[in-house]
Amino acid sequence: MKTIHSKYIIVGAGLSGLTTAYSLIKNGEKDFIILEARDRIGGRIHTKDGIDLGATWFQDHHVNLAKLLDALSVSRFEQYSKGKSVLVYNTMAPAHYFESQHNGPSAYRIVGGSIAIINKLASVLDGKIHLNSIVTNISEDQDVLTLTTEDKTYSAEKVIITIPPKLASGIDFSPELPENLLQTMKSTHTWMSNAIKIGMLFNKPFWKENDFSGTVIGQVGPVIELYDHCNHQENTFALMGFVNEGLRDTRPEVRKERILSYLEKYLGEEVKNHIAYFEKDWSKDRRTSCENLKSVYMSPQYGHGLYNQWHCNGKLLLSGTETSPVYGGYLDGAVHSGLNTANKLLHKELV
Ligand SMILES: Cc1cc2nc3c(=O)[nH]c(=O)nc-3n(C[C@H](O)[C@H](O)[C@H](O)COP(=O)(O)OP(=O)(O)OC[C@H]3O[C@@H](n4cnc5c(N)ncnc54)[C@H](O)[C@@H]3O)c2cc1C
Numbered sequence: 001m002k003t004i005h006s007k008y009i010i011v012g013a014g015l016s017g018l019t020t021a022y023s024l025i026k027n028g029e030k031d032f033i034i035l036e037a038r039d040r041i042g043g044r045i046h047t048k049d050g051i052d053l054g055a056t057w058f059q060d061h062h063v064n065l066a067k068l069l070d071a072l073s074v075s076r077f078e079q080y081s082k083g084k085s086v087l088v089y090n091t092m093a094p095a096h097y098f099e100s101q102h103n104g105p106s107a108y109r110i111v112g113g114s115i116a117i118i119n120k121l122a123s124v125l126d127g128k129i130h131l132n133s134i135v136t137n138i139s140e141d142q143d144v145l146t147l148t149t150e151d152k153t154y155s156a157e158k159v160i161i162t163i164p165p166k167l168a169s170g171i172d173f174s175p176e177l178p179e180n181l182l183q184t185m186k187s188t189h190t191w192m193s194n195a196i197k198i199g200m201l202f203n204k205p206f207w208k209e210n211d212f213s214g215t216v217i218g219q220v221g222p223v224i225e226l227y228d229h230c231n232h233q234e235n236t237f238a239l240m241g242f243v244n245e246g247l248r249d250t251r252p253e254v255r256k257e258r259i260l261s262y263l264e265k266y267l268g269e270e271v272k273n274h275i276a277y278f279e280k281d282w283s284k285d286r287r288t289s290c291e292n293l294k295s296v297y298m299s300p301q302y303g304h305g306l307y308n309q310w311h312c313n314g315k316l317l318l319s320g321t322e323t324s325p326v327y328g329g330y331l332d333g334a335v336h337s338g339l340n341t342a343n344k345l346l347h348k349e350l351v
Pocket residue numbers: 011012013014015016017035036037038041042043044045053054055056057058133134135136162163164167191192193195196197282287288319320321322329330331332333334
């Protein structure tokens with residue numbers, strides 16, 4: 001089998017890997033390829049029929065992401081929150097209604113869905129992304145690292161792994177990675193890998209017409225958070241949210257029925273008139289999650305010092321949001337790690 005060689009190989013076409021690739025191209029470095037396991041780009045950014053089944057929001061303090069969006073001319077808009085929101089703290093008591101205080105935007109969404117940033121980054125990467133390429137082995141051979149996928153062999157002077165560290169610890173390394181690095185990778189929780197999202201499309205935004213914001217919050221029901229998810233142009237109408245993890249192992253049709261009955265109670269029977277219904281359980285997606293699932297609700301401390309160092313004699317670097325000391329786990333952390341990695345490759349100052 002012929003080995004495909006390039007100076008750099010980036011493993012993973014999520015926000016981090018694509019940010020690195022984009023930055024390399026913008027700085028005149030074209031000698032690299034990206035290996036992506038899935039048949040799509042974006043990783044934990046996944047927009048289906050306008051609904052963000054992966055990452056959705058960012059805030060004012062996420063400056064790395066905001067700067068990148070500006071550089072790419074990708075616009076943002078405020079999360080809709082006008083009207084009555086519902087707080088459910090006890091399913092046997094009446095719902096509590098509240099209205100958001102408008103002292104400034106609480107969260108932004110990306111116009112066109114979060115996938116817009118991914119598509120814009122990829123637009124300058126023609127021919128560089130190899131889809132359906134699951135990296136299973138990495139071995140050190142003198143001056144290069146050799147990477148194996150199901151049907152191809154690649155080699156590179158430097159390899160950037162942007163796979164969540166916990167998953168990357170499952171790659172067969174030869175020689176083996178140092179024990180302290182391996183243990184750190186195994187214990188780095190993959191942010192949001194336990195989340196279950198739902199999205200529904202409607203012919204009209206019936207909640208807005210009834211003076212509801214679309215927000216329904218509460219840990220006691222089948223849906224723990226729900227929000228308006230209409231597009232910026234306000235010509236597609238959607239609700240999107242997070243499912244209670246207690247329903248993970250419930251049969252899909254039973255789960256859907258429980259979700260709809262619950263939402264009907266708080267938003268009205270129009271909930272049942274959706275024209276499309278989507279669910280995504282990220283814990284079942286082997287390109288994000290692995291078998292020993294752990295539910296984590298507070299963002300852990302990310303950006304372990306070992307992720308800031310080169311390994312395999314200067315040939316291997318771990319990147320991706322979980323390696324970022326700045327807003328690790330979030331989109332902003334993915335951009336931060338992607339830019340820092342590019343700067344390391346280009347021998348430039350870190351951000
Ligand atoms: C449900 C959900 C909701 C979220 N909501 C938000 C939010 O509102 N705001 C926010 O800031 N963040 C949110 N996040 C987190 C955000 O999505 C991530 O921080 C960000 O997308 C991570 O980008 P990344 O490139 O570091 O990793 P990933 O997107 O995970 O990219 C890694 C890539 O590596 C690929 N890969 C995996 N294994 C292999 C292999 N063996 N060989 C080759 N390729 C491989 C994967 O397919 C993937 O494309 C959310 C995440 C989820 C899942």
